[in-house]
Amino acid sequence: MNQPPAFEDEVAALLPRLRRFAHALARSPSDADDLAQMTVERALRSKDRWQPGSRLDSWLYTVMRNLWIDTVRSRSRREKSEAPEVEAATLGHDPSEAVHAAIELKRVMAAMQRLPEEQREVVALILVEGFGYRETAEILELPIGTVSSRLVRGRTALLAMLGEP
Amino acid sequence: MTADDEKFFAWLDGELSGPEASEMEAKVAADPRLASLADQHRALSGRLRTAFESVEQTPISERITAAVRTRKAGVIDFGAAPRSREVRRPAARPAWMAMAAALVLGLALGLLLRAPSNAPFKVQDGGMYAAMSLERALDTQLASAPVAGNVRIGVTFRDQAGGICRSFTSQEASGLACRDDGGWRVRGFFAAPEGQDSEYRMARGMDPNLAGLIDTAIAGDPLDAAQERAAKQNGWR
Numbered sequence: 001m002n003q004p005p006a007f008e009d010e011v012a013a014l015l016p017r018l019r020r021f022a023h024a025l026a027r028s029p030s031d032a033d034d035l036a037q038m039t040v041e042r043a044l045r046s047k048d049r050w051q052p053g054s055r056l057d058s059w060l061y062t063v064m065r066n067l068w069i070d071t072v073r074s075r076s077r078r079e080k081s082e083a084p085e086v087e088a089a090t091l092g093h094d095p096s097e098a099v100h101a102a103i104e105l106k107r108v109m110a111a112m113q114r115l116p117e118e119q120r121e122v123v124a125l126i127l128v129e130g131f132g133y134r135e136t137a138e139i140l141e142l143p144i145g146t147v148s149s150r151l152v153r154g155r156t157a158l159l160a161m162l163g164e165p
Numbered sequence: 166m167t168a169d170d171e172k173f174f175a176w177l178d179g180e181l182s183g184p185e186a187s188e189m190e191a192k193v194a195a196d197p198r199l200a201s202l203a204d205q206h207r208a209l210s211g212r213l214r215t216a217f218e219s220v221e222q223t224p225i226s227e228r229i230t231a232a233v234r235t236r237k238a239g240v241i242d243f244g245a246a247p248r249s250r251e252v253r254r255p256a257a258r259p260a261w262m263a264m265a266a267a268l269v270l271g272l273a274l275g276l277l278l279r280a281p282s283n284a285p286f287k288v289q290d291g292g293m294y295a296a297m298s299l300e301r302a303l304d305t306q307l308a309s310a311p312v313a314g315n316v317r318i319g320v321t322f323r324d325q326a327g328g329i330c331r332s333f334t335s336q337e338a339s340g341l342a343c344r345d346d347g348g349w350r351v352r353g354f355f356a357a358p359e360g361q362d363s364e365y366r367m368a369r370g371m372d373p374n375l376a377g378l379i380d381t382a383i384a385g386d387p388l389d390a391a392q393e394r395a396a397k398q399n400g401w402r
Contacts, residue, residue, distance in 0.1 A: 101219040108216035
């Protein structure tokens with residue numbers, strides 16, 4: 001019989017996804033990595049709160065989302081006026097694929113930043129992470145109808161921002 | 166937002182089934198405007214997924230994987246920390262700043278709200294600073310001195326920016342504060358595990374989170390007793 005994987009190993013396996021979610025929430029890649037790190041620290045410290053048998057990924061997303069909200073709230077008091085800039089990312093001549101991907105990521109992150117937080121998290125979980133409405137409602141501890149209506153508003157606003165290439 | 170809009174998007178996201186799904190499908194097929202909207206939103210979702218998938222192609226920074234490894238290794242022997250520092254030091258922005266922001270917030274704000282008159286923290290200039298007994302202890306107590314009040318100073322060191330930082334342990338928690346113009350800015354604050362009183366904790370050693378935080382922040386070795394005394398005489402500069 002194989003030993004079940006250690007909690008730490010399971011968390012490590014979910015790191016790429018957590019990091020992706022962090023990028024969808026945070027305003028910069030370095031903020032996203034900070035958030036991912038905080039989430040891992042927090043999760044490992046409070047692993048007793050996770051119920052074995054329940055979905056570890058959902059729990060970790062909840063941990064990350066709550067940390068993010070805490071950070072955003074503490075920061076917004078300091079930097080209320082500092083709206084995230086939407087960079088007019090100008091494509092250079094024949095950019096390499098990686099450069100192109102980085103520019104595209106920046107552009108999409110900037111658009112996500114312009115969404116209200118409550119729409120951003122719903123868009124991130126459903127459209128980026130691929131969770132269902134029900135799972136998203138559980139992660140965010142919201143009624144499913146709220147999730148659904150925020151999603152409509154968020155994606156409609158995003159389409160207006162990103163619609164034209 | 167009308168219920169109809171929500172239903173359309175629920176269909177688009179595969180959330181509808183049975184007759185509801187086929188009904189919406191027929192509706193979209195019959196309406197070029199809806200069909201075009203569906204295409205635009207499918208493209209948008211695809212674009213979002215692709216953009217964020219690129220994150221997975223970039224290597225996970227060492228400090229994040231280190232956070233997992235550190236935990237797995239169990240309680241950190243702080244005495245051994247300086248030796249392992251080279252591999253675990255984060256590359257760019259000190260992670261502990263952000264970490265402290267979140268860790269400090271919940272607990273410390275809780276303390277502030279609960280006991281506003283004698284809370285060991287104050288908020289100024291958008292930062293959390295030591296106050297009352299904690300501030301006094303950080304100002305006056307030497308790590309080498311016996312514990313006077315209910316705050317014990319752990320180690321004193323210079324951080325990578327050259328400022329003085331000191332770790333402390335009190336009844337409910339332990340943490341790290343660094344000196345700046347405003348006083349002792351709290352960089353990290355960790356609650357004691359439930360059911361452990363401070364005596365037990367002191368005997369058991371430093372909170373591994375605090376040890377990790379110090380490990381990330383410290384430049385060189387902690388100050389020895391003579392250096393610590395000199396730093397105090399110099400107003401912790």
